[in-house]
Amino acid sequence: MSIKENLLSLKNTFVNPHCLLVAVSKTHPVDAIRVAYDLGVRDFGENKVQELEEKQAVLPKDIRWHFIGHLQSNKVKYIAPFIYLIHGVDSLKLLTEINKQAEKADRVIHCLLQVYIAKEDSKFGLDENELEQLVQSEEIKSLSNVKIIGLMGMATFTDKEDVIRQEFRFLKSIFDKLKSKELPSNFDLKEISMGMSGDYIIAQEEGSTMVRIGTAIFGEREYK
Numbered sequence: 001m002s003i004k005e006n007l008l009s010l011k012n013t014f015v016n017p018h019c020l021l022v023a024v025s026k027t028h029p030v031d032a033i034r035v036a037y038d039l040g041v042r043d044f045g046e047n048k049v050q051e052l053e054e055k056q057a058v059l060p061k062d063i064r065w066h067f068i069g070h071l072q073s074n075k076v077k078y079i080a081p082f083i084y085l086i087h088g089v090d091s092l093k094l095l096t097e098i099n100k101q102a103e104k105a106d107r108v109i110h111c112l113l114q115v116y117i118a119k120e121d122s123k124f125g126l127d128e129n130e131l132e133q134l135v136q137s138e139e140i141k142s143l144s145n146v147k148i149i150g151l152m153g154m155a156t157f158t159d160k161e162d163v164i165r166q167e168f169r170f171l172k173s174i175f176d177k178l179k180s181k182e183l184p185s186n187f188d189l190k191e192i193s194m195g196m197s198g199d200y201i202i203a204q205e206e207g208s209t210m211v212r213i214g215t216a217i218f219g220e221r222e223y224k
Helices: 003-013 030-038 049-058 073-079 092-104 128-136 161-179 200-205
Strands: 020-024 043-046 064-067 085-089 109-114 146-152 187-193 210-213
Touching: 003 030, 030 049, 043 049, 049 064, 049 073, 073 092, 085 092, 085 146, 092 109, 092 146, 128 161, 146 161, 161 187, 161 200, 187 210, 200 210
Parallel strands: 020 043, 020 210, 043 064, 064 085, 085 109, 109 146, 146 187
Antiparallel strands: none
16 A cells, blocks of 8 residues: 555544654655655654654755654754654653753753553663652753653553553553642643554553554665
8 A cells, every 4th residue: 555545544543533643754765754744744753863864854844853762862962953852751861961952952842751661671761650750850840941741652562452551541540640740840741652553543542642653654664
């Protein structure tokens, strides 16, 4: 199927039409992104800084770029001038560096805190206690060039729908709990980024406001 057919099919299966589609374009060529762009997609996700820089330089400037991978602190400076949303912030160190580079770029960068919800060692993220400590830390209050707008999580890679649903439900419960508290002024919780090509329907049913979908749009990844 073509990218156009994939996008149409995908949108028809959304159980929440207001859920934002982030087209995960990592490893896919600029031409494929242009096709999706011409069909109305404006949010694209990348997980490698160099690849993101190269694509951002040649593609339309109204694209909203999402960084969805594990971001190293020493790479933040390269994307700070243009990044729309950083999905996977999992430490105060990284958040502090994002704030520093955002200040240099005279911007406020929106971020999501990544929560560890999967039963897999390969996944990154904060556990519930670490999240609580981060939110309550004095240091976070002084970061005026970042805005924490929500949480992000990745479910276990499994065929067991009940496991995936339970993990997404857990993330939503953490989000609701956090939202009910008095938070620092640089928090404005409204987004839950969860759900990918294989589990986006379950994610939407469990409260996702943003899904990150690559394979179901562009097909299998293209590795150089």
